[in-house]
Amino acid sequence: MVSPLLLTGCGKSPSVSGSNDSITIKIGSAAPLTGSQAHLGKDNESGARLAVDDANTQNIVIGGKKAHFELMSEDDAADPKTGTIVAQKFADAKVNGVVGHLNSGTSIPASRVYSEAGIVQISPSATSPKYTHQGFKTAFRVMANDEQQGHVLAQFATDALKAKSVAIIDDATAYGQGLADEFEKAVKASGAAVVAREHTDDHGTDFLAILTRVKSKNADLIFYGGMDAQSAPMVRQIKTLKINARFLTGDGSCSHEFAQLAGDAAEGSYCSLPGVPLELMPKGADFKQRFNAQYGDIQDYAPYAYDAVGVMIAAMRAADSADPVKYQSTLAHISYPGVTATIAFDDNGDLKGGLVTLYQWQKGQKVPVK
Numbered sequence: 001m002v003s004p005l006l007l008t009g010c011g012k013s014p015s016v017s018g019s020n021d022s023i024t025i026k027i028g029s030a031a032p033l034t035g036s037q038a039h040l041g042k043d044n045e046s047g048a049r050l051a052v053d054d055a056n057t058q059n060i061v062i063g064g065k066k067a068h069f070e071l072m073s074e075d076d077a078a079d080p081k082t083g084t085i086v087a088q089k090f091a092d093a094k095v096n097g098v099v100g101h102l103n104s105g106t107s108i109p110a111s112r113v114y115s116e117a118g119i120v121q122i123s124p125s126a127t128s129p130k131y132t133h134q135g136f137k138t139a140f141r142v143m144a145n146d147e148q149q150g151h152v153l154a155q156f157a158t159d160a161l162k163a164k165s166v167a168i169i170d171d172a173t174a175y176g177q178g179l180a181d182e183f184e185k186a187v188k189a190s191g192a193a194v195v196a197r198e199h200t201d202d203h204g205t206d207f208l209a210i211l212t213r214v215k216s217k218n219a220d221l222i223f224y225g226g227m228d229a230q231s232a233p234m235v236r237q238i239k240t241l242k243i244n245a246r247f248l249t250g251d252g253s254c255s256h257e258f259a260q261l262a263g264d265a266a267e268g269s270y271c272s273l274p275g276v277p278l279e280l281m282p283k284g285a286d287f288k289q290r291f292n293a294q295y296g297d298i299q300d301y302a303p304y305a306y307d308a309v310g311v312m313i314a315a316m317r318a319a320d321s322a323d324p325v326k327y328q329s330t331l332a333h334i335s336y337p338g339v340t341a342t343i344a345f346d347d348n349g350d351l352k353g354g355l356v357t358l359y360q361w362q363k364g365q366k367v368p369v370k
Contacts, residue, residue, distance in 0.1 A: 022066045025322045027052065027309060028090040030083065030100030030110070033075035036203075036229035039257050039299055041102055044124055045073050046295040047305030048099045055313050062322055069313065076106045078202070080174075087113035095119060096322045099308040102301065104128035104146075104175040111139045120324040120331060122312055124304035127251065127274065128178045132349040138328060140345055142307050142338070144274035144354025146175070149250060150182025152356040153272050156370060157183075157221055158190040160358075161246055161270070167196035167219035169210060169234070171226030176202065179250045180225030187223075195219050202226060205233045208241070215243050227252040232261030239265040246270065255299045259364050266361040270369070273300065274356050275340050277368045283339040307338035 029048045031041030052071045060067045072095060076083040083106030090098055091113055097120040101107040107126035114121040115136035122140045123131065129147045132139050157163045166187055170180035177199070184194055195217040198210045211234070214222060222238065222245045224231050231253035238247060247269040254271035262269075278284040278298065287303055295302075315331035316322050336343040344352045359366035 022068060023062065023322070024068050024070055025062070025316070026070050026072050026093065026095040027312065028093075028095040028098040028100065029071050029073040029305075030076045030086050030090070030098060030106070031073075031102040032078035033073070035077055037078045037102070037227060040125075040227075040255065040301065041075070041078075043299035043302045044100070044102050044305040045071075046291070047124070047302030048309050049073075050291060050294065050302075051306040051309035051313075055309070060313070060317060062316055063320055067316075067322070076101055076103075076110075078103050078106060080105050080109050083107070083110045084113055086110065090114075091117035091119060096316075097122070097312045097324055099124060099305055099312070101126060103173070104131055104178060105173045107131050108134075108174055111136050114138050118325050120312065120315075120328050122308040124308040125251075125301040126175070128174050129182075130174065130178070137332070137349075138324070140331065140349040142304050142311065142340065142343055142351055143301075144356050145350055146179045146182050146250075148354050149272055149274060149356050150179055151186045152358070153179075153183050153223070153248060153250065154186030154190055154192075156270070156272075156358050157187055157223070157248055158192050160370060161221060161248070163187075163192055163219075163221040163246070165193045165195045165217070165219045166221050166223060167198070167214040167217055167245070168194060168223045168225070169198045169200060169207075169214070170224070171202040171230055172199045173202050173226070175252060176224075176226035178225070179252075180223065183223055183225065200226075200230065202230065204230060207234045207237050211237055211241055211243065214245075215241055219245050221246045221248055224249040224253065228255050228258035228261065232258050232266070235262045235265040235269055251300065254359060254366065256297060256366075257299060259361055259366070267363070269361050270358060271361070271366065272356055272358050274354055275304070276355055276357055278303065281340050282337065282342070287339045303339045307336075307340050307343060310338055311336040311343050
């Protein structure tokens with residue numbers, strides 16, 4: 001007969017069920033599993049699932065009982081409203097922690113739900129500074145944020161690409177507009193002129209009107225803040241309009257899906273990703289081999305989702321508890337040797353010493369350039 005075991009703290013009741021000698025610990029995974037960003041969401045989910053599977057081979061003991069980890073995966077459709085519904089579902093299920101959400105636009109509103117429920121949230125891919133700057137002690141991330149990324153992108157645009165005039169387009173989301181805002185501040189500080197600032201949305205694919213206006217400004221460089229489902233048709237239309245400007249974008253458009261959708265138009269364009277190239281990650285080669293064998297090609301964030309689960313479980317082990325109220329303080333001061341980096345957090349829950357790498361697309365492959 002299986003009897004439930006509840007670990008409680010500060011009025012919260014994370015659910016840990018099991019027998020006399022074992023417990024089941026639930027970890028939520030939230031990402032878009034349908035729609036135009038499903039390839040990225042499934043990448044996150046697969047990274048998290050691989051980490052859970054690995055943990056279940058290690059005979060981990062927490063609170064004197066053998067721990068079995070379960071991944072509870074939900075589709076937030078990259079939609080803020082759906083994201084909060086998913087967050088409440090996780091809260092109602094009393095999960096012991098959440099890895100997600102993928103997007104800043106879903107992570108930010110969901111983070112309030114998790115904070116009120118006392119559930120630890122670690123995003124592997126939400127980069128908006130606002131996510132961790134709301135004062136919620138439950139919010140963490142395992143990659144560099146957009147303040148760091150925007151500065152690096154601007155420095156690259158002016159120093160390496162010698163851009164003097166820049167046109168900026170964003171998708172009006174928390175991520176895309178937020179990154180574009182950070183880029184704009186930094187590129188102006190570097191001495192370049194912003195000759196156009198345009199907005200679209202995260203569903204559109206026809207940018208001819210926007211790009212026609214941009215073309216008239218004769219910018220040296222076009223920067224786009226948004227995801228690959230929009231940046232790919234955008235670069236095709238830039239080529240169609242014969243706009244002679246370099247194309248630069250952030251991590252949301254630095255996926256293999258971008259190259260596949262953009263085709264020849266991707267050639268020579270630039271993008272950034274927080275962190276170092278996979279082959280330079282401390283455990284990147286082993287992760288790539290095992291992930292590829294089970295799930296196929298890595299899009300972008302799978303190693304970070306893997307590390308988000310890994311550092312969460314490491315904090316549970318160190319605190320000897322799966323109660324997020326108890327392991328949260330341990331997590332805040334942890335130093336964890338992950339696949340992507342040695343993970344430690346600052347007072348906001350941001351990754352300490354987050355790095356950013358610039359890539360150029362060459363013959364369908366993204367090649368690190370800085």
